[in-house]
Amino acid sequence: MCYSAQIRADYTKLVREFGAMLSLDEFAQLYAHDPGKHRPKTPKAMDDGFAGARTAQGQDIVTKIQHWHAEEMQALDEEIRVQSARLKEAEEALAHRPTQKARNALRVAGNRIERAQARLDDLRRTGLLPRDSRIFPGVYAPVIVSEHGQRVIKPMRYQCRLPDKPARNDTLYPGTYNARRDSLASYWKSAFGHRHGVVVVQSFYEHVPRHALEQRRLAPGETPGNVVLEFRPQPPRDLLIACLWSEWEGPEGRLLSFAAITDEPPRDVAAAGHDRCIVPIRAEYLDAWLNPDAQDLAALYRILDDREPVSLAYAEAA
Known part of the structure; x- marks a missing residue:
């Protein structure tokens, strides 16, 4: 399939x-x-395809897309803030007494920060990469x-x-x-x-x-x-x-x-x-x-x- x-x-x-x-x-x-309504799942290439819109309706679509992006970037910034605090707490716990719980927290927080930052970078990037046109179910x-x-x-x-x-x-x-x-x-x-x-x-x-x-x-x-x-x-x-x-x-x-x-x-x-x-x-x-x-x-x-x-x-x- x-x-x-x-x-x-x-x-x-x-x-x-x-x-x-x-x-x-x-x-x-x-x-x-x-x-x-939740933000529709659309590939970056599909969003960016409206960047040069000339009609009033096309430009209104650009505004809507920018609104969704702004909301998502705000949520990602907050995620990075929360996970950075969690990461710091885990590092302090490990320095005091290494535990599996602290190691798991360190790993999870690091992964979530990495994912959030990668998504932020994609939203801010102006040029397109091949993966920006890829769709999934x-x-x-x-x-x-x-x-x-x-x-x-x-x-x-x-x-x-x-x-x-x-x-x-x-x-x-x-x-x-x-x-x-x-x-x-x-x-x-x-x-x-x-x-x-x-x-x-x-x-x-x-x-x-x-x-x-x-x-x-x-x-x-x-x-x-x-x-x-x-x-x-x-x-x-x-x-x-x-x-x-x-x-x-x-x-x-x-x-x-x-x-x-x-x-x-x-x-x-x-x-x-x-x-x-x-x-x-x-x-x-x-x-x-x-x-x-x-x-x-x-x-x-x-x-x-x-x-x-x-x-x-x-x-x-x-």
């Missing part, structure tokens, strides 16, 4: 290359400061969909909650960020043939059993271990990953979310020891995919079958 991907979040290029409109209303709603990404025949870019959470499912399913079924091809006509039937999208991906990541990567059996008594592999197309290029999406409304509010379709792995992924893979579709099928005919599911399966041919190189992720 694709648990993480490095996406394209440059709105200007997405609009130009795919002839899509940016749904500013949806982005404004995502970043709105509604009462009791629960994180938002720009998804290309179709409305009345027009390609539109909307922000959606990477973990799909179907309209007839309760919010608690996010926890009960955490794997719903991927939609298996063999369940498209069953669990995903309310979306398959109805609401399709694509995410533009530059690379993706998979958890692979180390013994499978090394093409060997587990040794007697050996505990299985995982390794994270990054798969990149060769030569480097963007992939249009087939997705399903949903609009959910309930007491918790409104949610746009998506799942990437997965299928049997191509040769390169199987050789690395993984048994599933996201599906890149051909650019010439983009409109047919985004505007599905629910009465002709066979045509949609043919698009998934006749996928974009791509050679994938992999390496252990840092």
Whole structure:
């Protein structure tokens, strides 16, 4: 299952290359400061993509993002203050009488300070790094969909909650960020043939059993271990990953979310020891995919079958 991907979040290029409109209303709603709302989980590249906004609505989104960042930085500063006091107290305790409790407090405080400081540095940094475009389940990404025949870019959470499912399913079924091809006509039937999208991906990541990567059996008594592999197309290029999406409304509010379709792995992924893979579709099928005919599911399966041919190189992720 694709648990993480490095996406394209440059709105200007997405609009130009795919002839899509940016749904500013949806982005404004995502970043709105509604009462009791938590800061949306968005990659830095997605936030920073609005930095050069020229329209009044775009600039208002920038203001909303800056508001969220200011609140988060204040909370991080407070976390560093509290943990620094805890660290000092632990150091004094260890100097007086070493105990396991003090050593644990020292370790925990140090780790929390390090994490908080790293996040602060990311928020203050102006340049983008490759990891700023990486998404994980629960994180938002720009998804290309179709409305009345027009390609539109909307922000959606990477973990799909179907309209007839309760919010608690996010926890009960955490794997719903991927939609298996063999369940498209069953669990995903309310979306398959109805609401399709694509995410533009530059690379993706998979958890692979180390013994499978090394093409060997587990040794007697050996505990299985995982390794994270990054798969990149060769030569480097963007992939249009087939997705399903949903609009959910309930007491918790409104949610746009998506799942990437997965299928049997191509040769390169199987050789690395993984048994599933996201599906890149051909650019010439983009409109047919985004505007599905629910009465002709066979045509949609043919698009998934006749996928974009791509050679994938992999390496252990840092």
